[in-house]
Amino acid sequence: xxxxxxxxGKDVQIGDGADNLIMAIESSCDETACAIVKNGRExxxxxVASQIKTHEKYGGVIxxxxxxxxxxxxxxxxxxxxxxxxINPEQIDAFVGTxxxxxxGCLLVGLNAAxxxxxxxxxxxxxxxxxxxxxxxNYIDTDIKPPFIALLVSGGHTQILNVISNSDVVIMGxxxxxxxxxxxxxxxxxxxLPYPGGATLxxxxxxxxxxxxxxxEGKVDGYNFSFSGLKxxxxxxxxxxxxxxxxxxxxxxxxxxCVSSTLVKKVKLALKETGYKQAVIAGGVAxxxxxxxxxxxxxxxxxxxxxxxMKYCTDNAAMTASCAYxxxxxxxxxxxxxxxxxxx
Ligand code: KG4
Ligand code: ZN
Numbered sequence: 355x356x357x358x359x360x361x362x363g364k365d366v367q368i369g370d371g372a373d374n375l376i377m378a379i380e381s382s383c384d385e386t387a388c389a390i391v392k393n394g395r396e397x398x399x400x401x402v403a404s405q406i407k408t409h410e411k412y413g414g415v416i417x418x419x420x421x422x423x424x425x426x427x428x429x430x431x432x433x434x435x436x437x438x439x440x441i442n443p444e445q446i447d448a449f450v451g452t453x454x455x456x457x458x459g460c461l462l463v464g465l466n467a468a469x470x471x472x473x474x475x476x477x478x479x480x481x482x483x484x485x486x487x488x489x490x491x492n493y494i495d496t497d498i499k500p501p502f503i504a505l506l507v508s509g510g511h512t513q514i515l516n517v518i519s520n521s522d523v524v525i526m527g528x529x530x531x532x533x534x535x536x537x538x539x540x541x542x543x544x545x546x547l548p549y550p551g552g553a554t555l556x557x558x559x560x561x562x563x564x565x566x567x568x569x570x571e572g573k574v575d576g577y578n579f580s581f582s583g584l585k586x587x588x589x590x591x592x593x594x595x596x597x598x599x600x601x602x603x604x605x606x607x608x609x610x611x612c613v614s615s616t617l618v619k620k621v622k623l624a625l626k627e628t629g630y631k632q633a634v635i636a637g638g639v640a641x642x643x644x645x646x647x648x649x650x651x652x653x654x655x656x657x658x659x660x661x662x663x664m665k666y667c668t669d670n671a672a673m674t675a676s677c678a679y680x681x682x683x684x685x686x687x688x689x690x691x692x693x694x695x696x697x698x
Contacts, residue, residue: 355368355682356368357478358478358686359477359478360469360476360477360479360688361472361476362476364476366447366448366478368448368678368679369394369679373393374393374394375390375391375392375398375441375446375447376390376391376394376446376447376450376675377389377390377446377468377675378391378449378452378468378672378674378677379428379432379451379452379464379465379671380451380464380484380669380674381424381451381452381456381461381463381464382452382454382460382461382464383415383420383456383509383510384406384408384415384420384669385402385403385668385669385670386402386403386405386423386428386464387400387401387402387403387431387670387674388431388434388671389401389672389674389675390439390441390675391494391676394493395495395497395676396495397495399435399436400438400665400670400672401434401438403427403430405420405423406549406550409549410549414539414549415457417457417458417460420457421459421462424460424464428464428467435671443471444475446477447477447478448477448478448480448678449468449469449471449472449475449477449478449480450468450479450480450481450482450674451466451467451479451480452464452482452484452487452674453481453483453484453691453692453693454483454692454693454694454696455485455511455693455694455696456484456692456694457694458692458693465481465690465692468481469688479687479688479690480678480684480686481684481690482677482678482681483677483684485696486681486683487674487677488508488637489506489517489523489634490673490674490677490680490681491662491666491667491670491672491673491676492504492634492636492660492661492662493676493680494662494666494672494673495663498632498660500517500518500519500520501516501519501630501632502632502633503516503624503625503628503633504636505633505634505636505640506636507533507534507535507636507638507640507642507645508533508534508535508636508637508639509536509550509639510533510536511528511637512528512533512581512617513525513526513527513529514526514527514577514621516628517634520680521681526576526577527578528577528578529578529579529580530574530578530580531582532580532581532582533581534581534613534617535552535638535639536581537584537585538550538556538613539551541555541585541588542554544588544589545592545606552639552641553641555606555610556606556610556644558603559606559607559643559644560607560643562601562604562605562606563604563607563608564608564610564611565611566601566605566607567591567604568608569584569588569591569608569611570584570587577623577624579616579617581613588605610642610644611644614645614647615648617645618645618648618649618651621652625652632657632658633657633658634659634661635660635662636662637667638667639667640661640667641664
């Protein structure tokens with residue numbers, strides 16, 4: 355891909371086998387992150403400043419507070435990424451920022467920082483779709499290439515994607531209500547677990563019986579998902595204990611069993627329909643132990659399964675830099691605006 359440098363407009367080749375150092379910033383939600391990645395797969399530095407402590411007391415992310423904290427954190431995070439890599443900004447081939455989807459006030463901070471660096475050092479600027487960013491976490495330290503089926507599970511999204519190539523991604527199905535991560539966080543909250551509850555719920559589930567309670571799988575056609583009925587069923591279950599001690603581990607394990615089997619069942623269907631022999635998982639919930647386990651069980655059917663390392667599942671900028679190297683459908687002019695939802 356030929357991209358134009360932002361100040362003088364000179365041509366720079368990005369991706370397609372070029373030798374590139376790409377610096378990316380990610381600030382779509384409550385992590386301020388900056389990374390430098392070589393040739394899309396080799397992480398030279400990766401810095402993530404999490405705001406979980408700030409938002410914990412509210413039980414969720416407060417967008418205005420998150421945006422302000424990004425403003426305070428962004429410069430030190432960028433400096434640290436350069437220090438860790440022992441690289442000067444002049445050596446960078448392109449500066450990248452997440453354009454969306456995400457919280458608009460938060461995205462603005464990272465995107466404008468990347469644009470500014472591109473202007474100062476006269477390099478191309480590239481705006482990234484965060485969802486393709488999550489998929490690209492699978493490219494770090496591997497040789498995996500499309501076509502594959504991607505199960506994208508995060509706090510804001512749940513999708514089954516047919517990744518035909520790095521410029522052609524078809525959404526086969528998605529949630530009609532809550533995202534998986536959202537369902538995890540809400541269920542964790544109603545059992546009194548701290549925010550964000552996904553990882554805690556996962557941990558407690560390991561000590562519980564997944565068959566203790568039969569919970570309902572969302573009834574939706576094709577590759578779509580629904581998790582709001584499941585969430586209500588857990589609420590009813592919790593209320594039925596009426597103040598008695600909750601069998602928290604068993605509830606977590608039963609919820610996790612229901613979610614993971616629903617997700618992986620549809621991945622199997624998508625693999626069958628496309629005839630693909632590769633599947634990847636992506637997004638914060640890809641850190642979930644049971645979803646990973648069930649996905650890797652597909653290897654017994656001759657499927658190559660790939661999951662990013664834990665630190666590349668939740669929001670980070672290494673995946674964003676990798677995305678800029680591989681995906682050709684990014685936004686790359688100075689007028690690129692942030693967006694909260696993917697345009698259909
Ligand atoms: O991708 P991500 O960092 O942010 C978004 O783009 O949404 O995902 C965050 C979500 C949260 O809902 C969090 O609870 C969930 O990922 N999560 C998990 C686990 N680790 C993080 N959910 C289930 N099991 C986990 N181990
Ligand atoms: Zn994310």
